Amino acid sequence: MPIDIVTAYLAPEGLVHPLVQELNGETAVHGRLVLSPLAAQKAHWAENVWLAPKKIPVQSISDAARKLKALQRNWWLYSFHLHRRAALIQEQLPHVSARPLFFPAPLPASPLGSWTLLDAHTLLASARCTSPFPNGTVNFVEDREGPPSRAYLKLWETWTRFQRHPRPGEFCLDAGGSPGGWAWAAAALGARVLSVDRAPLAPKVMSLPGVSFQKGDIFSLKPETLAGREPVVHWLLSDVICYPEKLFDWVVGWLESGMCENFICTLKFQDGANYAIANRFADLPGGQVLHLYYNKHELTWVRLAPAPTSDTVSGT
Template identity: 45%
Template sequence: MLTTSCKKLTGICFLAFPQQQSLLLSELKNRFNISIDTSGVMNSSGSLRLSKGPQKSTFYGDLLYFPDKDAFLNASGGKLPYWARTCMTEPFLLHFDSIGQAAGELKKLQRNWAPYQYTCFRRAQLIQEKLPYINLKERKFPLTIPDSSMGLYTLIDEHTLIASAKTTSALPAGALNLVEDHENPPSRAYLKIQESLTLASSFYGCTLPGPGQKCFEAGACPGGWTWVLTELGAQVHAVDRAPLDDRLMNNPLVKFQAHDAFTLTPQEIGPVDWVFSDVICYPERLLKWIHTWLDSGLTRHMICTIKMQGEIDWKLIGEFAAIPDSHIVHLNYNKHELTFIL
């Protein structure tokens, strides 16, 4: 007889961004004072021991299981790590004999499930085929993110999975993967603004920049962000010491100004609907610049990349996060950086 068993877990799971496990561990240690011993084997066949106490944390591929959710939430003040693309907030272990059983048990809990896999790829695919359809393909910008959270499951062997119906993201495995344009954008940075605009629309219910709207972009060269904004039909006041791609310099929607963007005051720029910055600068300078714009009252929305200079100053990041109604996120297309969205 085929059987299943389900065990509710006491912990919480964090899914790291690809190839960024070390940044997740660093954030847990330096932001939340939660140290994980990395001398062990970081996979499902071996556990990582916490620096204090007998409990164990375990990596399943990029998925980190932390065994005491209440202890984590107390240590973090209820905050979650930026370097987790999604979190399983109510994880459980499901033991099953057949693929149909696994899919059936998941469907009893909710409709929408997405996999994260590091092993048993074919078996996970067969389970997913028996679940209600969700789009796991790359998405074309612009797009809308659904409101409800996306369940997540991970096979850890052929007959066991760890899953949670409740997660912190409505995206499959917490990542927005976009269809790439390899011909038209002047740089790959366009993916960052496409992702951040999608999130801004989800956070605030605002429309994307478009015809009749004015944008100011600091440090616009070579023009990846400007290209996205003009494709949406918005007017862009682009400022940089170096010129943009020739196609953008000749675009009637673009007003280019050769200047150090951070030395221009909001009053010199005038009222705009959106302010953007992907400038390489110290986070302290960016924070001051953001406050200058907010104090001016001359813009409604801002999207700025916080580029880290060596070790992250978490107290300073907290000052960004303390700005009312703002969001700090790590994008799927960010590297050693965070993004400020307002």
């Protein structure tokens, strides 16, 4: 029997399994879209969550377009079958730009709904979704000259999603920074970066103003060692390839030190991994765990200092 649909979760390409695993209750899977009869729940692996999906009977392609437009202006299709029919409906809807963004970019100003065809005569449409981006996809115009790896796209995505990034002069500790994509991205914003890795940075990153490098094991770098040199870590960035459990213990030490303002850490999983550690990161106060479009078999833990209020900024 089909389930009542109360929420829907869109999994990243190839990652339906961990998403289904983390959701409570029965689910129905259509391509990458996972339907649930339960209210919105924690879903680290979802690229987008449809918060208010409605089943809408439709007579024809134009009837479907009319009914969607009556709900709101902007819609994005997720198509898992009946592709031709779905595309014909989408063509009758107002154009929504999915052009790649130039970093830094603001968030899209207008809400974006998501819809699909459950069958030829039934839409599933949600005017409210967690992501303002088409199917949760944040695409950037890439810099193919400056950075030595594409890993910087994870930072660009996080900084864009939260509309926060390092400011000129802020200090970033870049754990597992080789070959230097993250250091390049932070230095390009005028931040000072200390990258720590067993492998060196690419020479073109090493020579950037504000970038320094320390060879070695990041897990042996403790807050008290750095404190004499840099009392405040404005951004603790980690892209270290390691067991997330090991990263957790290290990060907790930095959290407890009170020296760090903002954290962005990649949690890397092996196939068949136990994802329970993601909940331990998510439970750290003030943080959240999410799957970025530019993450592969990874999650990202983000914990930002409270945003400065306008009073703080103006000093009044």
